Amino acid sequence: MKSKILTLGLFILALAGSVFADQYLALQLDYDGERFVSNNIELKEGDYSFPMNSIQGYRLSIVNLENSEIYSLMFNFIDSMKSTSSFMLPYYPDAKMLKITDASGNTAFTYDLSSYANPCGDRVCRSYENYLSCPQDCPKGFADSYCDAEKDAVCDPDCPEGSDQDCSEEQDTVILIISLMMVVIIIIFLAIALSKSHEKLRSEVSKIQGFIRHNVRKGYTKDQIKEHLKKHGLQQKKIDRALKDL
Structure with missing residues (x-):
């Protein structure tokens, strides 16, 4: 029996909305x-609970400083006569505007929240x-x-060309690195080409030596x-190389 009461209590709390501090x-x-x-709107601290959504009625929404909707709520009044409602709404540091629209989507109320905005420190550069x-x-x-042209070893991409000395130094470093890489590539290319040239020369000399040995055995000087x-x-140097290495 106690477990049923506890379950029912938790269910009722869930319906009431989540509680936050x-x-x-x-x-x-x-x-x-x-x-x-708007009778009054204040920024407070403490425990609060989200109001429950109605199935239909008015729609309350909050947009941020980048004009993106970050919160919405459906609500209604018990009667269509004069009445007052209180809402506990989540606080967003980047909130810009609170807006209420009717069932047809027409704007019924707006409130500027930018005076409560304080997005700095949320680790998002907006x-x-x-x-x-x-x-x-x-x-x-x-x-x-924003161009930060201060000499601090950091190149600011927002600065015009030539206004941030750090960018010039960074560009000089990049140019130097690219130049060194090109020199290394050229050296490697020349080394490979020279190696292939030597290999080709050795192959040709070997063939000449084979020809010489064959004809010496036949009795030619x-x-x-x-x-x-x-x-x-045939080139003289190749012939001399073949005869020298015999």
Whole structure:
């Protein structure tokens, strides 16, 4: 029996919404039967619970400084006459606007939340932040539409060409590295080409030596064989190399 009561209690708590201990926006909204009027809105700290969503009715939404929706809630009033409702809404450091629309999608109420915004420090460099306004989120050398030309060994991609000395030094280093790499590649290429040339020469000399040995066994002298090879267009240095290595 106790377990059933406990289960029922947990179910009721789940229906009531999740409870949190953090900052939240306390909104008191008046409705005069035709339009909404914000009676009061405050940033508070403490335990709060998300309000339950209605199936239909008005839609409350919060958009951030980049105009993206970050929270929404459906709610309704018990009657269509004058009434007041209180909401505990989650606090977002980058919240910009609270908006309420009716069932047809028409805007019924808006409230500027930018005065409560404090997104600096959330480790996200947003489009409206830069190194000057929030170095915690936009570190040096980050593309944030702000040129930090200070000499600090960090090239800022937002600086015009020539305005950040660090970029020039970085470019010089890159050019030096590329030049050294090209020199190494050329040396390797020449070494490979020279190796192939030597291999080809050894192969040709070996063939000449085979020809000389064959004709010496037939009774020809080396001088006769040498003259014969020269007449057939062989280079003198190749012939001399073949005779020397015999």
